[in-house]
Structures are given as structure tokens and as C-alpha cells.
Amino acid sequence: MWQARIYVTLKKGVLDPQGRAIENALKVMSYGEVRDVRVGKFMVLTIDAPDRETAAARVEEMCRRLLANPVIEQYQFDLAPQGEAAAAGSRAGTGVWNFPEGDA
């Protein structure tokens, strides 16, 4: 079993109305250092696949066909054996979330 953590965000250059509203709210709350906010989706899939390559290929296809709209969105995902992903999740719970960088 594999756990895929998928992040979908609007592409750079596509106006993100929700992100803009949150950015404005943060500024009103005197967090003036905030320069940009992008709102996206986070999905966790548990997948039955024989190996990492198969799981990755299937997730890639799911992202392309359904989970993201390539006209306006980009996606990233990471894959871990289910037990390790649970451990990573508990570490994330301690405060630092390692969000992937760059364009998909």
C-alpha cells in the first residue's frame, strides 16, 4: 500500500480570488509581511500498487485526468509506503509542513 499526498494549486499568473481575500485579511490583521497567498487543495490517496513506479504512474494519470484542471491548475504529489507516510504525517503535526516548490 502507498499513500499519495497530492497538492493542487492555481498556476502562477492565474488570479486566485480566495488567496487574495486571505492575503487582505492577514494584512488587516497587521501581518504586513505577507506578500502573496495561494489557496489550493490537498488530497490524500491510499493506493494498492505493487511498487512505487506503478503507483506514481497511476497518480500522475489521476491528476491529469480528474484531480487537477490543467487549464488553470498545477499539481505536485509525493508518495510513501503507507506506514512511513503515517510517521511523516505525525512529524508534520509538530509544526513544519514541507510544501513542494515549483511548477508541476
Place this chain on the structure above:
Amino acid sequence: MSWAVVVFPGTNCEIDCRHVIADVLDLPVDYVWHKERSLSGYDAVVLPGGFSYGDYLRTGAIARFSPIMGAVEEFAASGRPVLGICNGFQILLEAGLLPGAMRRNEGLKFQCHDVFLRVENAGTAFTNRCAPGQVLRVPIKHGEGNYYADQATLEELEGEGRVVFRYAEPDGTVSAAANPNGSLGNIAGIVNREGNVLGMMPHPEIAAERLLGMEDGRLIFGSVVESWVKGGVAVGR
């Protein structure tokens, strides 16, 4: 002329569409459940508004994979008219039958009020009863009608006269103030290259009777009928 109104789980404007076709236009119409796989015997198809699959993931994203959509694609490819209203427009975008995508409304508010639409192309199967530049009063009710397409697609749409409706002032002036959702180019409705698939965010089906205070929406349904009578969109029949 026989119409199909496709119903997805979460669709909520199918009764209004059926009412206009059956009771206002006096034409045969059936609801077609999204699990069906055929649209044979119909001359026009409506994908009505609503919240298919609860708008989960993205508007129209899940409905686009319903079994009926294979038949809708074939129907569109045959040249017969497909009218997507609001959520129906969003489904057509997700299905790739029309280009572009919808984002949340720029102001984040669900918009529910009348708008004025300038008819940019009165030569389509959906607007032949309108005059060029005519201003229609039709309501909107949507939270994700902020049309987006990349620059090349926008130029193609504009260059080929495929922007059919634009949000405008009552006098037809296209202005930022008249744009309820932030759509690029004030775009409210577009057609495919062949001209037989229209997607529009406003709801002509609830503005098609004088009794309800607005009847400009009838022009759009009526235009489809007129095209059918003239054989203009009945390719291969």
C-alpha cells in the same frame, strides 16, 4: 423537434428548462439521467444548471465523466445543438467541448441578480433571433463564473467571433462595473468552432416568460428551434 435535458445528481434547473421547452415552446422534451449512454432520437440537448456532484473537487469535474457525456460528445460532433447553462457550461469546459476554465468569482460572492448581455454574434444557432448588439436581460446565479482562458485561446475566440455574449451595461456598453464575476473580456457565453455548442453562465430558462418579468431568454431557445427548422445545425441529417 425533440429535446433532451440531461440530469446529473445535484442538477436543479432541469424543471425550468423542461417547462420552457414543453410549456412555452410546446415541443417534446425528456429528462435524460446521466447514467444513460444514448441521445439518439433527440434534436437538441441541454445541460442545465445546478450543482452536479455537489461541485466537489471543481464545478463540473466529476459530471464530465458521467456515462452520458460520451453520448453528449458524439451528439456535439454530429453538429447538433448542445446548450450548456451555468453548471452545464462548467461541465462543457471540463469535458473539453469548449475551451477555458472557471474560477471562483472575483469578489468571492455568490452572484444572484439580473445582468445585461450584449449579443456579440447574432449569427449562431443560439442567437439568430437576436439583433447584432442587442442587449438581453437575463439573471445569473453562480459562485464560479469567472471565465479564464490563456491569451492564445482568448485571441482565437475573439478572432473567430466565438464570444457570443458579454456582460454589459443596460445600454450595451461593456464595462468593468457590468462584469459580475471577473470573467476575462466580460465573457458570459462562448461557442465551439463549429458553432453548435454554446456555454453560457446566465440562465435563459428562468427569463423566458412575460409572466416572470423577463422573456429575453426565450430568444435563445427560439433560435435553436429556428436553426433546426432551417436545417442550419442539423449536419448529417
